[in-house]
Amino acid sequence: MKPALKQETLLTQIGRASATQSVNPPLVRASTTLFRTLADFKHSYETMVFESPQYGRSGTATTFEFQNAMAQLEGAECCIAVSSGLTAIAAVLGAHARPGSHLLVYDAVYGRTRVLCEKELRPLGATVDFFATLDELRARLTPATALVFIEVPSSLTMAMLDVEAVCAIAHAHGVPVACDSTWGSPVFFRPHALGVDISLHSATKYISGHSDLMLGTLTGTYEKLEVVRTWCDRYGSHAAPDVCWLALRGLRTLAVRMPRHHANALAVAHWLQRQPQVRRVLFPALEDDPGHALWQRQFSGASGLFAIELARCSEDACERFYDALTLFGIGTSWGGFESLAMPAIPHHLRGLKVQPDDGRLVRLHIGLADPGDLCDDLAQALAHIR
């Protein structure tokens, strides 16, 4: 047997099957696919959707190249590319949400995942419960539970979860586990090896890596993805070939970009820990973070996204901090080359009438700029907070 290729090597090989003379595969745009004979036309409807050209909705050769690349990268049987990370979340949750079915979702998931559960899935007749700990997960599993949905680390608060333990508990009840794996990227996080059945990514982030597109992926076995595939087919949630082509280009440098994000973020995080205006840095790659041991066990590196809690300051001072930043943009999303800062409001603060801490949690994305320059920028902005 040939030895398995290292991920760096794999990233230079995958997704190029349809390339002939050019290095890169051609971009195939299509709505209509033409068939030579009626038999060919009929045959196309008997094969698996999302793997052979049928109609633009099920993808073109470009889509299949990207899907195959992602499946190989995640060590999964197959991949479905969809129009955004949120669509990937909607597909996996929506496909398992039937009247009377029960979904168990990690408490600190991406805010939009929660909104989707509460505003769309519950009215469909599905019961959605949230769990914060393994004990709560054990206690809340019911015979009607159709899916456990997690995200590691948690959005905004960067808390770690024991993925293997979650999978062991869910699987003992015959329940599949879906995981939002966006933070670690396929380079630092191997969810399927930890037992996750369906891994999803907002490929908008590190996979594309340049903040110029929206894309989502779902990977797993054919069997586990069958209901998701059907949901995507029925709702028409396909990814555009142009976007898949750009994402393939982004993938080529993923294994180079991720260690740099890790190193830069760690340098900036260590510096921030020493600043009097910063009360806490929430980043599992830090030795004194409560999630550090779990991060070490489950990840082979950290991405550039973490949060800081500012020391108490007036709203004005906080605003001056943001406005003074020059190398950090104020904006949502992350995973590109650029550095970003954004006020973070975890859902458990949202329900409060008085929000004394509003705006004090700052989410930072550390991009590919020199970390010394980034610290200098943060230093002059933090000077507005006394």
Ligand SMILES: *Cc1c(COP(=O)(O)O)cnc(C)c1O
């Ligand atoms: C951004 C994000 C999403 C949503 O992805 P989009 O591509 O923006 O729709 C989902 N999960 C996490 C953890 C995210 O950060």
